[in-house]
Amino acid sequence: MTRVEKTDLRREAGQRTRDGLQSAALELLAQRGQEGVTLREITDRAGANVAAVSYHFGSLKALCESAIEHALEQYLDAQMAALDSLSPTATLHEVAAAFAGPMMRAFVAGGQDLAVMRTVARVGIEPPQGWERLTAKFDKSRRDALRVLKPNVPGVDEEELIFRTRCAAGMLNWLALAPIGAELATMSAEQLERQLVPVVAGAFRGDAAGPPAARP
Numbered sequence: 001m002t003r004v005e006k007t008d009l010r011r012e013a014g015q016r017t018r019d020g021l022q023s024a025a026l027e028l029l030a031q032r033g034q035e036g037v038t039l040r041e042i043t044d045r046a047g048a049n050v051a052a053v054s055y056h057f058g059s060l061k062a063l064c065e066s067a068i069e070h071a072l073e074q075y076l077d078a079q080m081a082a083l084d085s086l087s088p089t090a091t092l093h094e095v096a097a098a099f100a101g102p103m104m105r106a107f108v109a110g111g112q113d114l115a116v117m118r119t120v121a122r123v124g125i126e127p128p129q130g131w132e133r134l135t136a137k138f139d140k141s142r143r144d145a146l147r148v149l150k151p152n153v154p155g156v157d158e159e160e161l162i163f164r165t166r167c168a169a170g171m172l173n174w175l176a177l178a179p180i181g182a183e184l185a186t187m188s189a190e191q192l193e194r195q196l197v198p199v200v201a202g203a204f205r206g207d208a209a210g211p212p213a214a215r216p
Contacts, residue, residue: 018056020046023112025067030118034064069133071119076137078102083144092152096201097193099145099165103172104196107181108189114176121173149204156206168203 106117
């Protein structure tokens with residue numbers, strides 16, 4: 001075996017260790033949040049030693065932040081891909097399905113996918129340090145949503161639409177963490193879409209009829 005091949009094998013082994021630590025951190029973060037995670041629990045779950053955390057990340061805090069950023073990027077990439085695939089004539093139901101798609105798929109898949117979404121939900125409620133590193137992706141996701149929302153809710157200004165998307169995102173975060181999330185995780189993809197998408201669409205639509213008329 002050549003020196004280059006040995007170097008490649010060491011690099012691959014190091015990447016597997018790094019990925020394993022990040023995956024273990026994600027699972028524990030999803031269950032307890034950053035304050036409830038210990039270094040020993042992560043290394044035991046990943047089958048690694050404490051020194052590996054220092055080597056690859058520098059500290060427990062840096063490992064947790066890296067796992068959180070990875071989770072957020074996965075979520076935003078999936079959401080942006082779904083919204084980008086929509087035509088300008090997409091219906092409000094289609095927009096809501098695309099917006100909620102990553103969360104719904106995680107509920108159906110369970111396991112690590114759901115752990116990632118729960119981590120996203122936690123940091124959506126309590127933003128971590130380094131949140132600004134993903135500002136550009138959040139901005140693009142918002143622009144993608146506005147592009148397909150505007151034709152469906154004419155007369156609503158951009159500031160109000162941004163508020164509605166934030167409300168819809170907050171609702172999805174709550175569902176992932178609240179007790180009802182366990183109930184949603186038992187549903188089929190069809191059942192989940194039938195239950196959840198109209199609610200997200202309603203958040204986007206707002207009070208389409210406007211305020212009630214004053215009584216004489």
